[in-house]
Amino acid sequence: MTVNLEVADGVGTIRLDRPPMNALDIATQDRLRELAEEATRRDDVRAVVIWGGEKVFAAGADIKEMQVMDHAAMVARSRGLQDAFTAVARIPKPVVAAVTGYALGGGCELALCADFRIAGENAKLGQPEILLGLIPGAGGTQRLSRLVGPSRAKDLIFTGRMVKADEALAIGLVDRVVPAGEVYEQAHAWAAKLAQGPALALRAAKESVDAGLETDIDTGLAIERNWFAGLFATEDREIGMRSFVEEGPGKAKFR
Numbered sequence: 001m002t003v004n005l006e007v008a009d010g011v012g013t014i015r016l017d018r019p020p021m022n023a024l025d026i027a028t029q030d031r032l033r034e035l036a037e038e039a040t041r042r043d044d045v046r047a048v049v050i051w052g053g054e055k056v057f058a059a060g061a062d063i064k065e066m067q068v069m070d071h072a073a074m075v076a077r078s079r080g081l082q083d084a085f086t087a088v089a090r091i092p093k094p095v096v097a098a099v100t101g102y103a104l105g106g107g108c109e110l111a112l113c114a115d116f117r118i119a120g121e122n123a124k125l126g127q128p129e130i131l132l133g134l135i136p137g138a139g140g141t142q143r144l145s146r147l148v149g150p151s152r153a154k155d156l157i158f159t160g161r162m163v164k165a166d167e168a169l170a171i172g173l174v175d176r177v178v179p180a181g182e183v184y185e186q187a188h189a190w191a192a193k194l195a196q197g198p199a200l201a202l203r204a205a206k207e208s209v210d211a212g213l214e215t216d217i218d219t220g221l222a223i224e225r226n227w228f229a230g231l232f233a234t235e236d237r238e239i240g241m242r243s244f245v246e247e248g249p250g251k252a253k254f255r
Contacts, residue, residue, distance in 0.1 A: 002028040005035045010195030011188055012045035014088075016052040024106040025062035026077065029084040032110075036087035046199055047191035048095040050088070050114055051184055052107070057097070057123070060105030063132070078137060085138045089113040089210075092203040094194040098187035099123045100180050104162065109136060112143040115206065117173070118187045119165045120180030125173055126162035146213060148172050198236035198254045204228075 002018040002025075014035050016022040024032075039045045052058050069077070088095065088110065097103075097114035103125045111117050111125065119125070127140045135141060136157060145153035148171050156163070168174040178186050194202060204227035212220030231237050236254050243252035 001031060003031040003035055005038060007042070007045055009192050010044065010046040011049060011191045012039045012042070012047070013049045013051055013188070014039065016050075016058055021056055021059035021102070022052045022107070023060065023062040024058055024110070025065050026080070028062075029081055029106075033084040033087040036084075036091055039093070040087075040091050045093065046195035046197075047093055048091055049098055049184070049187045049191050050095065050110065051098045051187070052100065052103075054100055054180070054184075056101035056107075057099045057103040058107030058110055059102045060107055060128070061138075081138050085109055085113050089139070089143070092206060093199070094191060094202060094206070096187045096190050098183045099125070099174065100183050104128055105136070105140075106138050109138040109140045109143065111174075112139065112147060116175050116190065118176045118178060118183055118190065119168060119174040120183040121165050121177060122180045123165040123168065123174070123177075124162045125168050126160065127157050128160040128162070130158060131160040144173075196254065198234075198240060198252075200234050200236055201231055201240075204231055 002016070004015045004017060006013045006015065014032070016028070018025075018028055039048050094116070095114045096116045096118060097111040098118055099111055100120040101122055101124070103111050103123060105126075105128055108125045108127055127136045127144065129136050129140070136144070141153070141157065144156065152171050163171070163173065165174065165177045169177050176186070208220075208224045208227050211223050215223075239254055240252045
């Protein structure tokens with residue numbers, strides 16, 4: 001398989017495994033969607049790490065596969081391409097991308113689907129589609145601009161240039177830079193910590209932020225209000241408040 005899901009300690013690792021560069025061909029895209037949906041369904045997966053291995057995250061789409069596709073073929077495929085990445089973005093659990101080496105084109109777009117991005121010092125990210133006479137097609141024009149702002153997104157998309165880890169951190173494209181050998185360890189630790197938290201509250205927080213960004217503030221506040229009130233019906237809320245009153249903050253053990 002070109003993508004695998006391994007689960008340990010509440011953390012599901014979605015591992016890209018298509019040597020040498022983890023090129024995202026159609027079969028890999030479809031497998032990615034299947035595993036994102038599986039991670040969404042499984043109760044034993046409470047947080048997710050997306051990982052391409054020690055050398056490369058994903059160097060982009062399979063250009064040889066795309067080269068033979070005409071307009072009609074891509075019209076038929078483009079929705080499936082976007083759906084694969086959207087399935088990752090909509091995992092209702094904390095998701096962290098562990099980025100080493102190249103994360104270009106579709107690889108960068110995949111990292112954009114995570115809630116948090118930890119990059120190695122050797123990471124290089126970018127959207128080079130313009131160099132092929134194309135634009136990003138797996139969400140890059142939308143997710144990148146929402147993350148780093150339209151001007152910075154246009155700089156990367158218009159020029160197709162790569163940014164190293166330090167610049168990616170400075171513009172907000174990644175959230176933490178660590179030695180390359182520590183990327184997966186730190187990503188897994190971030191996910192494992194959140195895997196011990198209140199699952200429904202984390203889902204509510206993620207959906208409130210993500211859905212709120214897509215609408216006006218009044219609608220966003222209504223989304224937040226409904227989730228906030230709804231959490232009062234959960235056991236996690238009872239555990240959290242009881243623990244706070246009896247033991248102080250930060251000591252609750254959620255189920």
